[in-house]
Amino acid sequence: MRIVHSVSDFRALRPTLGRLAFVPTMGNLHEGHISLVRAALEHADRVAASIFVNRLQFGPAEDFSRYPRTLAEDAAKLEEAGVDVLFAPDEDEMYPAPQTYHVEPPASQVGILEGEFRAGHFRGVATVVMKLFQIVQPDIALFGKKDYQQLMVLRNMVAQFAVPVAVVGCDTIRADDGLALSSRNGYLSTEERRRAPQLHEELQHIRQEVLGGNREFDELQAAATTRLDAGGWRTEYVRICRRVDLQAAEPAAGEALVVLAAARLGTTRLIDNVEI
Numbered sequence: 712m713r714i715v716h717s718v719s720d721f722r723a724l725r726p727t728l729g730r731l732a733f734v735p736t737m738g739n740l741h742e743g744h745i746s747l748v749r750a751a752l753e754h755a756d757r758v759a760a761s762i763f764v765n766r767l768q769f770g771p772a773e774d775f776s777r778y779p780r781t782l783a784e785d786a787a788k789l790e791e792a793g794v795d796v797l798f799a800p801d802e803d804e805m806y807p808a809p810q811t812y813h814v815e816p817p818a819s820q821v822g823i824l825e826g827e828f829r830a831g832h833f834r835g836v837a838t839v840v841m842k843l844f845q846i847v848q849p850d851i852a853l854f855g856k857k858d859y860q861q862l863m864v865l866r867n868m869v870a871q872f873a874v875p876v877a878v879v880g881c882d883t884i885r886a887d888d889g890l891a892l893s894s895r896n897g898y899l900s901t902e903e904r905r906r907a908p909q910l911h912e913e914l915q916h917i918r919q920e921v922l923g924g925n926r927e928f929d930e931l932q933a934a935a936t937t938r939l940d941a942g943g944w945r946t947e948y949v950r951i952c953r954r955v956d957l958q959a960a961e962p963a964a965g966e967a968l969v970v971l972a973a974a975r976l977g978t979t980r981l982i983d984n985v986e987i
């Protein structure tokens with residue numbers, strides 16, 4: 712695996728790579744990221760991954776400085792998984808001057824769910840992904856469905872800017888007890904880790920209820936919130952939404968649905984979702 716730190720070196724390499732699949736990450740890799748690499752290998756001749764902790768997508772009170780930087784371990788995992796090129800720029804390389812041009816997703820898509828609690832987050836994600844796409848020039852890019860709203864925003868960004876990259880969403884990878892794998896799980900204490908699967912259990916419960924014909928969406932959301940709060944969480948949202956644009960689902964409409972949640976256990980904020 713080649714490790715490339717500069718934009719100019721990546722550009723020089725790109726013509727040799729053929730049809731290229733791309734897995735952008737912020738590092739601190741787990742099995743969820745590796746599953747994206749495995750999926751990428753099925754789509755293209757070569758696979759590139761990136762590791763860059765993107766300051767633009769962290770709010771002032773968020774964990775940018777304590778976000779784990781584990782480049783050597785991550786590079787070994789990517790190489791073993793079959794990645795051909797790792798793009799690992801430092802901040803001066805990605806943002807040699809303060810980034811004053813941004814991709815601004817519409818408020819209807821980013822003022823909801825995660826965007827209600829993380830102002831500016833998706834603007835930061837969309838901006839860095841657009842920039843990574845300009846540098847890496849992939850044919851395909853793979854993202855996990857765990858960040859469901861991120862996937863929706865990036866799909867729409869690519870469509871609206873006619874970016875020639877096929878965006879592929881991949882299923883969430885879970886621990887045996889159902890907890891969605893996340894770099895942030897490492898912040899949980901032993902006791903919090905024991906409680907953490909409740910988030911997924913509540914989403915599964917809602918899924919079963921809706922599949923069984925329960926259309927009382929408000930009640931289902933409120934009951935799950937009450938149970939989570941009683942289980943020691945601080946719930947930010949539990950919401951049944953239309954998959955296509957993540958607007959609140961109308962119980963009477965026969966749309967494809969997804970239920971999404973965010974909640975805090977101690978100081979750790981976890982998100983999860985389940986398609987219905």
Ligand code: PAF
Nearest residue numbers: 735736737765836839858
């Ligand atoms: O999902 C992530 O890890 C990040 O949001 C991404 C897509 C790599 C952009 O920084």
